[in-house]
Amino acid sequence: MSKExxxxxxxxxxSRFVLRARLVQEHSLAQDKLALEKYAxxxxxxxxxxxxxxxxxxxxxxxxxxxxxEQVESAAARVRPLxxxxxxxxxxxxxxxxxxxxATSPAHRKEVADLRSKFRIADPDxxxxxxxxxxxxxxxxxxEVAAAWLYGHLLxxxxxxxxxxx
Numbered sequence: 700m701s702k703e704x705x706x707x708x709x710x711x712x713x714s715r716f717v718l719r720a721r722l723v724q725e726h727s728l729a730q731d732k733l734a735l736e737k738y739a740x741x742x743x744x745x746x747x748x749x750x751x752x753x754x755x756x757x758x759x760x761x762x763x764x765x766x767x768x769e770q771v772e773s774a775a776a777r778v779r780p781l782x783x784x785x786x787x788x789x790x791x792x793x794x795x796x797x798x799x800x801x802a803t804s805p806a807h808r809k810e811v812a813d814l815r816s817k818f819r820i821a822d823p824d825x826x827x828x829x830x831x832x833x834x835x836x837x838x839x840x841x842x843e844v845a846a847a848w849l850y851g852h853l854l855x856x857x858x859x860x861x862x863x864x865x
Contacts, residue, residue, distance in 0.1 A: 709799065712792060713793060713796060716788045719777070719781060743760070744760075746758070790818040
């Protein structure tokens with residue numbers, strides 16, 4: 700590929716990424732950073748219930764606050780291409796193009812490396828999902844939790860239909 704063709708392809712990749720980034724930035728969830736921080740900082744809470752007659756103890760979990768499903772699905776659809784390796788706007792491909800374009804500037808190369816690091820922190824596939832806090836095994840990656848929620852709660856299964864029946 701000629702130098703001019705490589706440059707045109709690089710600019711097209713960057714242009715497609717910028718368009719995708721604008722779509723993400725304009726989403727209603729991205730507009731309300733406080734709401735995002737609130738949901739991201741949620742901690743599990745529960746009540747310990749003690750039967751005073753029997754001494755039996757039980758735990759009542761408080762439900763997690765959830766954003767509207769449609770809003771989450773819409774945001775996921777806008778963000779997904781940035782994290783799909785086969786997509787032309789995958790962050791690694793875009794950052795590789797940027798690295799090539801700024802190869803002569805150490806300061807810019809460092810900025811690209813910093814951006815790559817930030818994307819990888821958010822990438823559910825790198826290297827094995829987002830970093831996990833110390834906890835006892837077994838544990839699940841973000842993708843496994845999302846799939847369990849999606850298939851367990853949204854899609855009709857015989858068990859879900861039975862639980863929802865009056």
